[in-house]
Amino acid sequence: MVTCVEHLEWQVVNKIDHTREVINLISQKTDRVILFYSGGKDSIMLLNQVAPKFKEVVLVFMYLVPNLRHVDIYLKDALNRYPNVKLIQKPHWILTYIRKSGNYCIADPKVKLKKLKDVDDEVREETGIEYSIFGMKKADSLNRRLMLQGYNMEAINEKTNRVYPLSLWTNKEVLRFIRDNNLPKPIAYNKKASSGVMLEKDCFEYLQKNYPDDLEKIYDAFPMSRVILFGK
Template sequence: MDLSATLNSIKTLSAKVDRVILFHSGAGKDSICLLNMMAPHFKEIVCVFMYIVKDLEHINRYILWAEKKYPNCRFIQTPHYAYYNNKKYGINGTEQIGYSEWNLSKINDKVKEQTEIEWSVMGFKKNDSLNRRLMLNSYPDSMTSEAGQKLYPLADWSNKEVLQYIRKNRLLEPLKYGNTGNTRSQGCDINDISFLLWCRNYYPGDLKKIIEEFPDTERKLFEYDHSQKQQLHAEQD
């Protein structure tokens, strides 16, 4: 990690444009880190939050915190591409709707057209996956796609370094669903039992919204509870 190189990439972009899009996960560490780095350098930062289920209370708390801390940022919310694809194929018990296939690139293009902002910033890192490493290594500085008008300031950062930056700057701690010790961003994954259990324990109102949108999540919790009881009985026998 080279903090000066990261900040220089942000400053270089701010010399070109005064408005920028930031894809922001709400409660994720990369987004929390990036917004704090970018805020001093742009007139307006439009944060794009892609939701699987709209208006989850625990996510909105983070969004409101960010908007209060950084007066030059505002959030817009749009369905995640996974939302469209769940609906398209009727996954997780949802009613099947004939949406077209969506991906991050299409959503980025849509937001750019709506906001009339040319450049997007994303929190991709080389250690996120092999595909991202190959993609970021294809750029001369690993951070800037001039052709795509995209910036990846955290390309060379590790998850540990992002968390260190957050704590050093006394920012809001990112959310972790479950006690796995995993430092990777988890996000609102309705297929992750740790996420569903966390919502049930701490934000039951959010779980209710999730079940209303994707009814099969209730079955997943029932099956998990049943398997836990069976395991307990087996250990007692």
């Protein structure tokens, strides 16, 4: 009789095989790739699998506010841990929506809205790299599931050269892989699946407790965001 643990182990083994197969396919086409890196669980696991397979991996970190100490810890660790890794930092595309709408700042209607694709295109033009790797998974949301379902092996968009090696994984499986392989514990502002600095209460409470200097940098960039913790 197969136990739940054994079944989970079987699933993870098959999913890591799938992930490695996807990465190997790309490594046969190029020795340089872009990897969108947030310091979250998916990007930490992906970097561990991608770095050994390519001559150069260009990490793209998208910031809401630059030079936050608790984020720099992860960026420096990635650069030190993998000698073939380089780093490019870009303003997060979501900043264009924040600035245009005036969310916790003065609205600027002249701001041109961007998408993730626009940041990816910019980095590709700057580096000359053809393939970009992302940590998106079908389990993340219904939209992600629908998006990935139509791709080759549910992982490779052959029209855009965008690659999703973790498409079949769940959050719990990724976290288990990180734990079992002694990788850095990912940034986590709350118990939810999402990661990354956001103008939200959970993130602000975490920073207030652990990195108050980073919270002040966010206040400097978005003065009106002080109301998020108003009354605390």
